[in-house]
Amino acid sequence: MVQKAPKAPRRAKRQEELKKRKEDLAKAKEEENKTIFTQRNITIFGIWLVLQLIFAYLEFGTIFLIISIAILIYMNTSTAEKDPEKKSAYSVFNKNCERLDGQITTATFEKQIYSR
Numbered sequence: 001m002v003q004k005a006p007k008a009p010r011r012a013k014r015q016e017e018l019k020k021r022k023e024d025l026a027k028a029k030e031e032e033n034k035t036i037f038t039q040r041n042i043t044i045f046g047i048w049l050v051l052q053l054i055f056a057y058l059e060f061g062t063i064f065l066i067i068s069i070a071i072l073i074y075m076n077t078s079t080a081e082k083d084p085e086k087k088s089a090y091s092v093f094n095k096n097c098e099r100l101d102g103q104i105t106t107a108t109f110e111k112q113i114y115s116r
Contacts, residue, residue: 055064
C-alpha cells in the first residue's frame with residue numbers, strides 16, 4: 001500500500017502563499033492611496049503660479065518658466081540608492097539582466113510573426 005504524503009507541508013506552503021498575497025495586496029493598496037495632491041504640493045504650486053504671473057507682468061515670464069523647468073528636472077533626477085526589489089524597464093540594469101514579466105524580445109516577436 002502506498003502511503004500518502006502528509007498534508008501539513010502542503011498546507012503550510014499554501015498558507016505562506018496566501019500570506020504573501022495578502023501582503024502584496026496591502027502594499028498595492030498603500031501605493032494606490034498615494035497622491036500628489038497634498039496640501040504642501042498645492043501650496044507650492046500656488047506660490048509658483050503667483051510668481052509666474054508676477055514675472056510675466058514684468059516680461060520675464062519665459063525666463064522664469066525655463067528656470068522652473070530646469071529646477072524641476074534637477075529635483076526629479078534622483079541619485080539616491082534605488083529599491084533593490086524594483087526592476088528597471090531596461091533589463092541591463094537589473095540583477096542578472098532579468099527582463100520584466102511580459103516584456104517582448106526579438107526572439108518572441110520573430111516567433112509570433114513567423115508562426116503564422
